[in-house]
Amino acid sequence: MAGRILLSLILCFVFIHGHAEPPEDTRQVIQELFPSATVIEDQLPDLPVYPVYQLQELLGYAYVSTEFSKLQGFAGKPITMMIGLDTRGRFTGVKVLHHYEPVFHYGIGEQALTDFVDQYEGQSLTEQIVIRSSGRSGKSTSGNVVYFDGVSKATVSILIINDSVLSSALQVARQKLEGFAQGAPTRARQDYFEPLDWDQLLERGYIRKFRISASDVEAQVGRPLSIYPANVEPDPGEPFSEVYFAYMNSPMVGRNLLGEERYQTFRDRLGDNGNVMMVMSRGTYPHIGSDFVPGSTPDRFGLNQNQLSIELRDLNWLETSHPLSVPGMPDMNAINLFRVGGNAGFNPGAEATFTMNVVLARNHLISDTARFGFPLAYSDDLFETVEVTGGPEFVRDPIWIGLWKERWWQISVLVVSLSLLTVFFARQKTLTRHPKLVRRFRWGFLFFTLFFIGFYAQGQLSVVNIYTLFLAIEDGFSLNVFLLDPVIFILWTYTFITLFIWGRGLFCGWLCPFGVLQEMASWLGRKLKFKQIKVPDYWHRKLILIKYPLLLSIVAASFYSITLAEQLSEVEPFKTSITLFFVRHWPFVVYALGLLAVGMFIHKFYCRYLCPLGAGLAVLGRFRLFSWLERVKRCGQPCQHCRNECGINAIRKDGRVDYNECIQCLECVVILRDDSQCVDSIIRNRQLRRGAQILATDAAEGQKART
Known part of the structure; x- marks a missing residue:
């Protein structure tokens, strides 16, 4: 009786997971990405991914990159990879199956490629991955940006790989992983504008304000701000950090902040693509530090949406000599325009999360860190829903x-x-x-x-x-x-x-x-x-x-x-x-x-x-x-x-x-222009000298005859 029950359970398990399995070579690669897997199913009918289980527990999905991204490599053909993604959006690994990149095949070797893709293991889609052409890998102080050590002699190939890995993983996550689904896309209403002052923009939710007090920071670090060498203790009544976010694609926001003429210049420069956020701050701890490099990614704050890290990059478009036009605006310590998006895309009308990371150095070796998170959502009045056809695509700038x-x-x-x-x-x-x-x-x-x-x-x-x-x-x-x-x-x-x-x-x-x-x-x-x-x-x-x-x-x-x-x-x-x-x-x-x-x-x-x-x-x-290249009659006849x-x-x-x-x-051409080298010039000059001598002789003889 017990044997029949056991057999029934086995048959039931086989029935549940009895789908066709992938080919043996594919299975072996997936097994390397999910070492604890006991069941690897064939590709799903609705999405070309391989579900991977440990007994009855779903571990994640494996898929071939070219099923989702056909981005061509340096040799004109896509780089084919098997990618593993667990149920929490973390990479279990990346294996290169086939490529034609000559710099790896016949140059620096395959090990450099293997070392690069190995860096994805354990990293999450919720993090922003930044490729460094040289240098060590690691995380930023905010913990939201992960730096990968690139391959300096294969920059193009490496960036193509990174784009293929991230874009394909996002497509899988948004369709198969809980919490990564993307809401209905929105865009700024271009016909919505009226003149407003600073307080009105804040009251209506067109600009969002976040305030961090000194007591908030002291509560997290467990120490008074007065002990830190850097003077970060604010004056009474002043904020430790007060940060403002403004979505500049909206005319209601951008035109009021910049004024009509400067906003039109901004829109012309931006074009039709890209989302831009103006970030402003006041207080003793602004949103960027004194060592911030214009045109780079900020490390003090970040944005997340649908569990995905949103890329922020400074545009360096603001002229410091031209203050903002909106009446009633307080003085700011720092103002920046950031392009928002990256591989994850950005839906401006959906809620995001703003995170502020406060790092206070006690000395040159030890620092204390406090992390704050706030929901970021603008008034619905600013946006309209965009109708889309097809699958859940996201808008991002081409990699080039x-x-x-x-x-x-x-x-x-x-x-x-x-x-x-x-x-x-x-x-x-x-x-x-x-x-x-x-x-x-x-x-x-x-x-x-x-x-x-x-x-x-x-x-x-x-x-x-x-x-x-x-x-x-x-x-x-x-x-x-x-x-x-x-x-x-x-x-x-x-x-x-x-x-x-x-x-x-x-x-x-x-x-x-x-x-x-x-x-x-x-x-x-x-x-x-x-x-x-x-x-x-x-x-x-x-x-x-x-x-x-x-x-x-x-x-x-x-x-x-x-x-x-x-x-x-x-x-x-x-x-x-x-x-x-x-x-x-x-x-x-x-x-x-x-x-x-x-x-x-x-x-x-x-x-x-x-x-x-x-x-x-x-x-x-x-x-x-x-x-x-000028030639003359005597070139080659006889001059050689x-x-x-x-x-x-x-x-x-x-x-x-x-x-x-x-x-x-x-x-x-230099020889042809040189009277001392060009035979044609030498002969012509000689003829001119002879002609001059003949004329001089004739003149002398004529003069003698007259006398």
């Missing part, structure tokens, strides 16, 4: 926007330098009359290209970018994937435009970091008095064709296998030399150094004969609109001076410039 903001100064320096280079090339006919100026500018710019564009900003273009473009077109083109690296995007845009003006040479001769290394290797070889090998013209014309089949092979292979294409693209030494600073497995280092060594004897050997990127640029460069001086052998015997091979070093 944050990347461009983070690297704004690199972008500024690059744009200024490219503008300067453009002016230099546009005025080359005038400037090449000054050989010393041209050579100094060229070498100065080459150093800038190598150390800033290459080593620092990692702006080395590659044949990988070419086949990524073709794959993106095949898969449904999206500009977002190319905007992920602002330096690369700007360089490609500039290079593409200048191909039709000056040809391939502007990039290859001035903006390619590895090209600069070859230029330096050639200079060093000449200084060391190494014999410079001049490849015979017959063999040179055949060898320059090698790079074209290399380009075709790599692009064709990318449609068959990304892995094969990445392996073939290792013909480029760029990753080894520029991205990884020669810190790589020894065969790659030997190959890159070998090319530079050959370049000490044969000028720019790799550029001329092996570079598939140069081949791709040369193909487009054939459609250039102008031939800027420019041809003999051209280290890259881009001038033919008849004097024509081969723009497919020319690197626009401008040496031939």
Whole structure:
């Protein structure tokens, strides 16, 4: 009888959890994410997640990231991950199943990728995860922001992974986890406005006020404020901290605070996307500290909504010389505009939670902390409900926007330098009359290209970018994937435009970091008095064709296998030399150094004969609109001076410039402008002198005849 009862219970348990199980390899990965799991069910019919149980207790869900996020990686294909999320919204782990990111496959190694994704284990969706390009991981003093140690050589790939993990986890949490559901979305009413003073805005709930008294803080820390070295004890009747929140997207709030003209400027600058909150405070402990960096995330306070941490980032748009316009407003110690949202999104008409973290240092080693939480909800009058179709989506800025903001100064320096280079090339006919100026500018710019564009900003273009473009077109083109690296995007845009003006040479001769290394290797070889090998013209014309089949092979292979294409693209030494600073497995280092060594004897050997990127640029460069390098009648007939001086052998015997091979070093133009070097100038000057002598002789003889 007991055996029958036990069998019935087993059958009942199997019936309850008797759904089909996932494939064995998938099951093994999920088991690693949930070590205590006893039952792993197949994907649910309504959502592609795998429910995971310990006996009859639901532990959480596992899912494949690409089922929810198709964000393309640096190689143009999504990074596929298995992600575990428990019932409280905490990550049980992240496992990378498949990816095509070349920097990990053939660069810094897979361990760097594994170490990064391991940081998600134990972290919660209620926390704001911030990626640091370098430095240690850890939590902020508020405990609401978690800093992940990024991979400095793979910034784009890492940020794509983080965005994919968070956005997919939010979609799962909002549909399957209790407390994470998102209410009906709202937006500010744009037709709702009347002039109000400060007190009226507060009374109607259009601006929210939160007050923390000295006694509130002392009650939490258990000590009087007078013992702390920092003078944080307020005057009698004054608050310890008084914080105000104003939702600036609402005209009722924004127009009253800023005034009509400044609010319109604010709206024009903000555009249609993004939520902005003005945060103001007075008292001895404002909402930001004296060490707050404009444009960064605050660490003294935070916002949560639906258990999710809301990202706050200072816009740094306020001019301190222009006070707010609303009558009756008290003096504030600090005022900031914060963009609100991030991956979690933000619903302005729904209730959120404002948390204030007070950290008081007793000495340089010991601090006391007090944490306060307040509900933040505005008057319903300010908002209207937005009708949505489809699933529970959330509005957030594309990931590339944050990347461009983070690297704004690199972008500024690059744009200024490219503008300067453009002016230099546009005025080359005038400037090449000054050989010393041209050579100094060229070498100065080459150093800038190598150390800033290459080593620092990692702006080395590659044949990988070419086949990524073709794959993106095949898969449904999206500009977002190319905007992920602002330096690369700007360089490609500039290079593409200048191909039709000056040809391939502007990039290859001035903006390619590895090209600069070859230029330096050639200079060093000449200084060391190494014999410079001049490849015979017959063999040179055949060898320059090698790079074209290399380009075709790599692009064709990318449609068959990304892995094969990445392996073939290792013909480029760029990753080894520029991205990884020669810190790589020894065969790659030997190959890159070998090319530079050959370049000490044969000028720019790799550029001329092996570079598939140069081949791709040369193909487009054939459609250039102008031939800027001036030639004269005697060039090549009989003068061969420019041809003999051209280290890259881009001038033919008849004097024509081969723009497919020319690197626009401008040496031939300098020679043409130099009366002491150009044969045409020498002959013309000689003829002028002879003509002058003949005229002088004739004049002398005429004078003698007259006398």
